[in-house]
Amino acid sequence: MGYTIGQFAGMLQVSKKTLRYYRDIGLLEPAGIDPDNGYAFYEDVQRERMKQIQYLRRLRFSLEDIRMLLDAEPRLWSGSVQARLTAVRSEGRLLSVIEQELLALQTRISNGKELFKPMEISTAYKVDVFERKDPLYIIGCAATVPYNNYEEKQRIIEQLISNFYGNDETERIPHQAVPSTCFGLVCECEPDMSSGTYMMGMQVTGLSEIPGGMRSLTLPAGLYARVAFEAVDKETLTNSALEGAYDHLYSKWLPGSEYTMTDILAAELYADEHMEVPVSPGMELWQLVKRK
Numbered sequence: 001m002g003y004t005i006g007q008f009a010g011m012l013q014v015s016k017k018t019l020r021y022y023r024d025i026g027l028l029e030p031a032g033i034d035p036d037n038g039y040a041f042y043e044d045v046q047r048e049r050m051k052q053i054q055y056l057r058r059l060r061f062s063l064e065d066i067r068m069l070l071d072a073e074p075r076l077w078s079g080s081v082q083a084r085l086t087a088v089r090s091e092g093r094l095l096s097v098i099e100q101e102l103l104a105l106q107t108r109i110s111n112g113k114e115l116f117k118p119m120e121i122s123t124a125y126k127v128d129v130f131e132r133k134d135p136l137y138i139i140g141c142a143a144t145v146p147y148n149n150y151e152e153k154q155r156i157i158e159q160l161i162s163n164f165y166g167n168d169e170t171e172r173i174p175h176q177a178v179p180s181t182c183f184g185l186v187c188e189c190e191p192d193m194s195s196g197t198y199m200m201g202m203q204v205t206g207l208s209e210i211p212g213g214m215r216s217l218t219l220p221a222g223l224y225a226r227v228a229f230e231a232v233d234k235e236t237l238t239n240s241a242l243e244g245a246y247d248h249l250y251s252k253w254l255p256g257s258e259y260t261m262t263d264i265l266a267a268e269l270y271a272d273e274h275m276e277v278p279v280s281p282g283m284e285l286w287q288l289v290k291r292k
Contacts, residue, residue, distance in 0.1 A: 002031065002041040012050050027067045028053065059084060068178045080178045083271075094280055123241045125248040126228045129259065129289065136219040138183050139173050139210055140164065140201020147186075147193040157184075157198050164200040172211045177203040184268035185217055196264070219267060225249060225259060225289045230282040237281050242268065245285045259289040 009016045022028040023040070028049055030040035049070065056066045061084060069077055108115055143160045145153050161184070163169070170182075181203045189196030199217055207216045227245045231237035246266070254260065269284040 002043055005040055005042070008042040012047065025063065027063060064180065065178065072178065076178065097280060123229055123231050123244060125245055127225060127249065127253045129223055129225050131223050132221050135221050137204050137207050138185065138201040138217050138219065139204050139207070139214055140199050141169055141213070142197050142199035142215050145196055145198045147189060147196050160198060161200050170202060173202050173204060174209045175204045175206050177205055182270040184270065186264065186266040187217060189264040220288070223289050224286045225254070227285040228282065230280045234281050237283060249285060249287060258292055260292050262288050262290045
């Protein structure tokens with residue numbers, strides 16, 4: 001049985017505008033076009049898919065994640081479900097922090113105190129070592145960077161990242177992993193750090209297609225030191241807190257540990273479920289290591 005877009009929208013309690021948007025992004029295609037009137041129509045197959053979309057939206061998956069999940073085999077869902085669960089648990093903790101800050105703001109209002117007192121969140125660095133059993137594939141944009149010149153290094157990296165997101169380069173990368181994850185990579189460095197490569201890219205499932213103007217890099221299987229940290233806001237996180245993570249790893253943790261670097265291969269992990277949160281965004285820094 002076929003349904004007009006109006007009937008379908010009413011039956012599933014969504015707007016026709018939403019259905020048209022879902023069609024445009026490839027999330028929910030109509031069953032076909034009525035040859036008599038030129039209008040799209042829907043059938044029970046689309047009804048079932050729409051119910052699945054609504055279910056996953058209630059679990060707060062993004063539309064892009066939902067599209068990739070519904071196009072994937074159920075056995076491949078585990079990583080995305082675990083990432084969403086982690087994000088929800090993290091948000092629960094963050095909402096508790098916000099509640100406490102709102103209570104404190106309420107008290108400052110009552111007492112006539114300064115209102116805009118930022119939440120005090122100190123950056124703590126937690127280091128562990130984990131083993132990757134399989135290599136991790138990344139496609140993105142890269143630039144040569146003078147790592148021993150801080151100001152020039154920052155200028156080049158900030159421009160690369162700005163272009164990567166601002167020019168929608170992420171949309172050109174095929175076979176993105178689910179959930180989608182971005183990496184900033186420090187690699188191919190001279191021993192004196194006079195120059196090296198910085199690459200901004202996304203994790204993919206394979207390297208069969210590399211868009212023009214991009215390159216690939218493989219994080220090999222092996223041991224990685226991992227620094228996890230949070231900051232008061234995203235800007236602090238990706239600037240001073242990230243610099244602090246490098247210093248903590250290389251100057252403090254590694255010298256006193258049983259590990260040493262195999263090479264200068266560092267990966268900055270930009271995961272939405274940790275970064276796109278209301279307070280205390282977090283990220284990770286990985287470094288390939290081996291036992292001494």
